[in-house]
Amino acid sequence: MSFELPDLPYAHGALAPVMSAETLEYHHDKHHQAYVDNGNKLLEGSGLEGRSLEEIVKASHGSNAGLFNNAAQHYNHIHFWKWMKPGGGGGKTGMPGSLEAKIAEDLGGYDAFREAFIQAGLTQFGSGWCWLALKDGKLEIMKTPNGENPLVHGAVPLLGCDVWEHSYYIDYRNARPKYLEAWVDSLINWDYVAELFEAAS
Ligand code: MN3
Numbered sequence: 001m002s003f004e005l006p007d008l009p010y011a012h013g014a015l016a017p018v019m020s021a022e023t024l025e026y027h028h029d030k031h032h033q034a035y036v037d038n039g040n041k042l043l044e045g046s047g048l049e050g051r052s053l054e055e056i057v058k059a060s061h062g063s064n065a066g067l068f069n070n071a072a073q074h075y076n077h078i079h080f081w082k083w084m085k086p087g088g089g090g091g092k093t094g095m096p097g098s099l100e101a102k103i104a105e106d107l108g109g110y111d112a113f114r115e116a117f118i119q120a121g122l123t124q125f126g127s128g129w130c131w132l133a134l135k136d137g138k139l140e141i142m143k144t145p146n147g148e149n150p151l152v153h154g155a156v157p158l159l160g161c162d163v164w165e166h167s168y169y170i171d172y173r174n175a176r177p178k179y180l181e182a183w184v185d186s187l188i189n190w191d192y193v194a195e196l197f198e199a200a201s
Contacts, residue, residue, distance in 0.1 A: 003036045014086045023170045032077045039070035061152040072147035085189035095190035106139040116141040121180045132159040156200040
């Protein structure tokens with residue numbers, strides 16, 4: 001099995017003005033493509049050919065940094081495109097009841113989730129991701145540097161926001177807080193988060 005760039009599940013311009021067509025042209029068509037191409041080169045001869053992407057991410061962590069960085073970013077971005085949709089967000093009215101109840105139970109409700117998730121993205125120094133993940137049956141907010149993700153911390157990623165500058169610099173320049181707020185309020189595809197939550201529960 002080799003890595004392949006998936007199509008975006010919407011047109012490049014579909015998330016504007018929250019995320020522009022230009023951002024997606026660079027982010028999906030060039031950055032994600034580069035992770036796929038470099039990942040395929042590094043997969044060759046690694047001994048992990050034929051394994052699933054998730055297995056490759058976990059197995060290369062700590063032992064093959066080049067392959068890990070590219071495979072993990074490939075995994076993260078496959079989901080990142082699906083974690084967004086035109087007209088997404090919408091707070092707790094946008095999410096199915098079972099997920100809303102779990103967020104209330106483990107994180108103190110939607111508003112507390114929103115604040116903690118955005119704070120995790122803001123305080124991730126340099127490039128990385130902020131996450132909503134399921135670990136040992138409980139929801140947790142996490143942040144990770146570079147391409148790292150909750151899989152390597154024994155958790156299942158349910159939602160992740162890319163806080164690398166390539167994800168927001170064209171549209172928001174250095175204003176990471178504005179990007180994170182707009183992303184949470186107007187882009188999150190809660191149906192996909194709920195699908196991953198159901199599968200992991
Ligand atoms: Mn990215």
